[in-house]
Amino acid sequence: MTEEKLQDDIGVTQSASVSAEVAGLREKFGDQVLSATAGLDCEVVVLARECIVEACHYLKNAHGFEQMMDLCGVDKLAYPGHAEDAPRFEVVYNILSVSRNKRLRLKVGANERDLVDSVTEVWPTANWFERECFDMYGVIFNHHPDLRRLLTDYGFEGYPLRKDFPLTGRVEMFFDESQWRCVYRPNQLEERVLVERTWPGVDRG
Incomplete structure (x- = not known):
């Protein structure tokens, strides 16, 4: 397969030649590489959810991405142009090769009850990142060693960073003296009655 044909197939928008990482992913995973684009700071590769762990192993071992810098969730419920049949959530992996001074961003899509395989076996630092993503968005990470809430209370219900979660929350916590x-x-919540603002020197009647 020629380099130009590869760029057309995976949607790389770089002016330069396709990177070795993207070419290697395409060669190894084929149609599971859904798209690849040149982002503002690094290449962005969208993968099928089922191959994320194997792809991460490949990038770490074959291309020297020793570190996961961040993992986060995105709720695309109200995202402009988001197709109704597309996965609601994205899990975003920001990885770094220190030895080669190169970054790469991976994305996989997931719906509410889809399982996303944990990458803690590749980068142990993913443990708390995945717990945070679970806590805030409700994304379930399969084979995670300790998938508990991280930032909210033990009895908390709901996922605060979902677009349909109320801005004021559903409950409030207080200390009960009797218990x-x-x-x-x-x-x-009581409705606030706003008083008209006054300025110095204005006759207040």
Whole structure:
């Protein structure tokens, strides 16, 4: 396969030749490489969810991406132009090759009950990143060694960074003196009556 044909097939928008990493992923995983584009800071490769662990092993061992710098979630529920039949969530992996001074961004799509295989076996630092993504978005990471909430309380319900989560939350927590513990109750928000602003020197009547 020629380099020009490879660029056409995977949608790389770089002016330079396709990178060795993208070419290698395409050769090894074929149609599971859904797209590859030149981002503002690094190449962005969208992969099929089923191959994420194997792809990460490949990038670490064959191309020297020793570190995962970050893993985060994205809720595309209200994203402009997002197709209704496309996965609602994205899991984004930012990886770094220190030895080659190169970054790469991987993305996989997932719906609410889809399982995304954990990459903790590739980069142990993914442990807490995946827990945070689970806590905030509800993405379930299969084979994770300890998939518990990380930032919210143990009894918390819902996922705060989902686009359909209410801005004020659903409950509030307070300390109950009679029970001597923290308890939850439904939000009781009172409507604020705003007073018209006045300025110095204005006759206030």
